[in-house]
Amino acid sequence: MQLHRSALEGDRLALARLLTEIENDTQAGQEALNAVFKRTGKAHLVGVTGAPGTGKSSLVNQLAQYYRKPPTGEQPRRVGIVAVDPSSPFTGGAVLGDRIRMRELSGDNGVFIRSMATRGSLGGLAAATAGVVQALDAAGYDLIFIETVGSGQVEVEVAKLAHTVLVVDAPGMGDDVQAIKAGILEIADILVLNKADRPGVESAERALLGMLKLGHPTKRVVHHGLAGEVPAADAELAAANEWIPPIRRTIATEGQGIPELAAAIAGHRLHLERSGDWQRRDLARLQNEVEDLLRSQLMERWRDQVDERVYNSVMEEMLGRKLSPRQAAAALLNGRKAS
């Protein structure tokens, strides 16, 4: 299979076709992932999540442009973007519309955008997203944005995949009870308050700050009341033992607040490297992937050896309320003889 070699050498069509093989979980795709794995681990993976319509795609568009034309003295980064949108649970079809907001990135060979449908996965990503990200990493994209589906409260898979998670919020998305619920806000490394020119931005920021304070009661120093509270300088944040998610206001459609957001992302990366969290997250991510694979392969192995008559008789006993589901599972696992 030459596809992955060409892809790693910079052939963009080969890379696109490789991503299709990975997405379809073909044998060729699986073998290519095995072959390229040793070249992965260099990219900074940045997850971008948040409710539908908060401006995730616009924000990714602006950040990518920033990293392509960084302030003087910095090298442009090669940017990969994986944008996930939902598949229909009924037809399996999907409309993937994240590129609409990314038209400015067209014509730049240092950017590669791939849209993915969830194909039945819950959690905000597709099953093959991790593999697609690995291929982009191996192909030399050193900054990879992973944009989830518009997420509600429990689509937190991206936290297992990314090094740095941006949770995007916007004014008017709900009262402050939303901010203390468990779930998506807990996974934020950086909170982005987009559409900061909209009314209600002050109260939205207050709600997010309140939530952060509850999570880190002694760490945050209040300087001049809530409105004037300035998050610690990014370097200072990075040096601390504990990372306190900073809040950054942005207006993605105008590019406002993007350099400040990029500084926070750089600060978080520095923190990960200094604290050892980079390796810890890498390990946790790979462990998670191995466990997923083990789960499906063990299931398949069990399926291959289970006696169909045993299976049917256990199901019958369960339907007759003689066995609970837990007892049925135990009976099947312990290989009960056909009765």
Next chain:
Amino acid sequence: MPQKKTRADGKRIRVLVAKPGLDGHDRGAKVIARALRDAGMEVIYTGLRQTPEMIAEAALQEDVDAVGLSILSGAHMALVPRVIQLLRSNGQDKVRVFLGGIIPDEDVPKLKELGVAGIYGPGSHTQKIIDDIRNAVGQAA
């Protein structure tokens, strides 16, 4: 017995739906995008005012099976050949191109000769378009 997951289920027809040129009427393109979605395809929708270069680049990165262009401005004889040429020079010879919009009858033979797989004016049935795409990419369902 529990069903085995079959790998072949993974493959989906991927279609890029784009509006090249300057006219701003994208209702037709959205109707098509929705119809293809309901037919189980994955539609990458790029929105208005796309250049042929943008369309070819998106088709490449997304590794699509087909490209649907919607043109109402009358610029199809300039835009469509350019898109097809770019797709070919990128190595995507197998990507089939479909065209919708206001296309005068006398242009149809020329466009077909250029390699356009199907042309659909007002009143076309979405089912016909779906069937044509499935047949053209060799995946009749």
